[in-house]
């Protein structure tokens with residue numbers, strides 16, 4: 091068994107200058123885990139050691155790594171035109187991409203607003219919701235409702251509607267005003283080890299009625315949830331829960347935003363979780379697998395009615411005054427078009443459905459190992475939850491992650507939950523390898 095410290099082998103990079111996201115510098119005494127190469131299902135570290143990618147990078151690389159179709163499209167576009175101003179003019183690929191997205195998106199969500207990340211998609215979606223209500227003559231609708239344990243990126247909008255305490259605590263005094271949170275749907279007392287959606291818990295959506303009664307529907311702009319919470323540790327919606335949210339929001343004229351930054355592009359089966367689970371929101375936020383993680387890019391998919399309403403108002407008064415220098419960047423758009431072609435040609439969303447039964451059995455085979463208190467799964471996502479160790483919350487999860495990494499498999503630790511979400515090109519043998527390495531790590535860490 092390899093020593094978890096071997097990740098630094100061959101690596102000479104110091105921690106002197108680069109401030110790593112989420113202050114990861116503190117995890118390392120000398121230099122960080124360093125990835126240097128990626129091909130198919132594998133990363134290689136700087137020493138050339140292969141590491142099986144059990145997480146599609148950070149839920150991004152659904153088509154696997156090193157895809158020539160994408161790098162060629164990127165290179166061609168940079169030669170053709172590296173950049174075009176995104177305000178007051180456009181370029182063909184962004185329009186083509188918007189059209190392609192409309193073809194695969196849920197019914198009615200035919201407009202795409204481009205961003206550079208999931209966080210930007212979320213903040214853009216919140217602004218679109220406010221703009222719509224103003225344009226619709228309901229300017230009092232300014233409140234947002236998120237959900238406990240929700241992750242919506244790191245912008246001030248995203249952390250305000252998000253429900254992960256750590257992301258908010260330093261910034262608590264400066265969050266958006268007028269935000270409430272629905273209860274989360276994790277229930278490991280009644281639903282531990284259930285496969286797919288929990289059978290009970292849909293009534294948690296009814297708390298929304300209480301919030302409407304408290305604040306008045308006329309003051310509420312939108313509800314935002316991840317159809318499946320990813321970053322908080324793979325929390326599935328109970329059966330009927332999303333439908334209930336849809337019913338209540340529709341009844342009260344409140345917009346429903348699904349944050350599909352993780353679930354879009356085949357992760358749970360269809361192109362969007364919305365389609366797999368049969369609930370169409372008004373707005374969907376995406377990023378990550380949109381272009382296989384190759385170039386930063388996100389997209390907000392918006393219902394026609396919202397768009398039309400925003401376009402009808404008097405110019406400059408209530409239009410969406412919002413955009414990014416890199417909105418619909420030509421190179422990112424080229425990467426996205428090449429990625430969507432791969433998804434389509436290789437039928438990768440269908441592949442998720444074909445493999446999910448095998449994946450489910452494999453993930454649930456970890457039941458009974460030390461300290462495993464819940465296992466959750468859908469599509470090609472699994473979450474294994476552990477009892478916290480006496481050394482502190484998150485220590486066991488992180489120890490298991492480190493052990494897996496040292497033994498050639500990348501999984502993701504989020505607190506005491508390990509998430510696995512391999513590229514959709516994964517095969518059964520590789521699923522076994524991920525699960526075997528994880529099983530060994532769980533036994534070793536204890």
Ligand code: PMP
Nearest residue numbers: 207208209241242243349351352
């Ligand atoms: N929303 C969700 C649901 C996410 O999972 C993430 C990232 N994990 C984000 C938003 C933020 O995306 P980014 O890191 O690209 O800003």
